[in-house]
Amino acid sequence: MNKASNTKRRQLVVGNWKMNGNRCVNAELLAKVMTSWQGEHRAEVVVCPPYPYLQHTHELIAGSSILLGAQNVSEANDGAYTGEVSAQMLADLHCKFVIIGHNERRRMQGETDEQVAQKFMAAQRANLIPILCVGESLEQRENGQHLTVIGQQLQSVFSHTGRAVFAQAVVAYEPVWAVGTGKTATPQQAHEVHHFIREQLGEVAEVVRILYGGSVKAHNAEQLFALTDIDGALLGGASLDAEEFLKICKAAD
Ligand code: 13P
Numbered sequence: 001m002n003k004a005s006n007t008k009r010r011q012l013v014v015g016n017w018k019m020n021g022n023r024c025v026n027a028e029l030l031a032k033v034m035t036s037w038q039g040e041h042r043a044e045v046v047v048c049p050p051y052p053y054l055q056h057t058h059e060l061i062a063g064s065s066i067l068l069g070a071q072n073v074s075e076a077n078d079g080a081y082t083g084e085v086s087a088q089m090l091a092d093l094h095c096k097f098v099i100i101g102h103n104e105r106r107r108m109q110g111e112t113d114e115q116v117a118q119k120f121m122a123a124q125r126a127n128l129i130p131i132l133c134v135g136e137s138l139e140q141r142e143n144g145q146h147l148t149v150i151g152q153q154l155q156s157v158f159s160h161t162g163r164a165v166f167a168q169a170v171v172a173y174e175p176v177w178a179v180g181t182g183k184t185a186t187p188q189q190a191h192e193v194h195h196f197i198r199e200q201l202g203e204v205a206e207v208v209r210i211l212y213g214g215s216v217k218a219h220n221a222e223q224l225f226a227l228t229d230i231d232g233a234l235l236g237g238a239s240l241d242a243e244e245f246l247k248i249c250k251a252a253d
Helices: 023-036 051-061 087-092 103-108 113-125 138-142 146-161 164-168 187-200 202-207 218-225 242-252
Strands: 012-016 044-048 067-070 097-100 129-134 170-173 209-213 232-235
Touching: 012 097, 012 170, 012 209, 012 242, 023 051, 023 242, 044 097, 051 067, 087 113, 097 113, 113 129, 113 146, 129 146, 138 146, 146 187, 164 202, 170 187, 187 202, 187 209, 187 218, 218 232, 218 242, 232 242
Parallel strands: 012 044, 012 232, 044 067, 067 097, 097 129, 129 170, 170 209, 209 232
Antiparallel strands: none
16 A cells, blocks of 8 residues: 555654664564565665664665664753763764654653653754654543643644754654554544644645554554555554564555
8 A cells, every 4th residue: 555646755664673672683683674675665664773773773774775763862962961862973873863752751751842842953953853752641532632632742842943844854643552552543543633733733734744653563554554644654563573564664665
């Protein structure tokens, strides 16, 4: 399934490996993926390994069309921030993308909307493409607050940057209740939120890629990709399995 004929936006599949893998496992995974994903494709594919494996992953994907991304970035440019990694460092390590405000960081590391906005700006200062994650908790959805919450998450970035800079950014809708749970948003739920996000993007709405994330697997990817406002996927578990990952990349291609 592809929508290349009816949208200007290139489909994008991002594998967020989270805190998984090692040199051996990563090499095996990418060798399998690259055997079936050679040359140029309509869909763009990005892998986001943990920080220590960025350089190794860069070497493994050299010569392929697969691009490199990171899972997080510091909002600061440099200085006394023990354990942090700057956007300039990620760019220096050949990253093109960086995930910002993933719900696991918002929930487990207490990242605030304001911090997420600062990270978004830090990424853009280093010419990285931020993948801004937004999404509601189960409680917020059950209370009918999902659009309000997502609107606030977007607004906190817009209030610093305006909307035009989103022409060089990606937004990912990840409902917290769908991440790692095996529950996926229904096409209707995903459509409602993606359409809402696109409306919020104002003048650049038509060029911004909006990904869906949360238990995307080979068996449900095509149905999600068929929706006009879904421009690809942000994958967790499925990106660790070469066969599953490839099927999803091909569904987006
Ligand atoms: P799962 O695909 O494992 O649900 O994870 C989604 C995610 O959090 C990607 O960033």
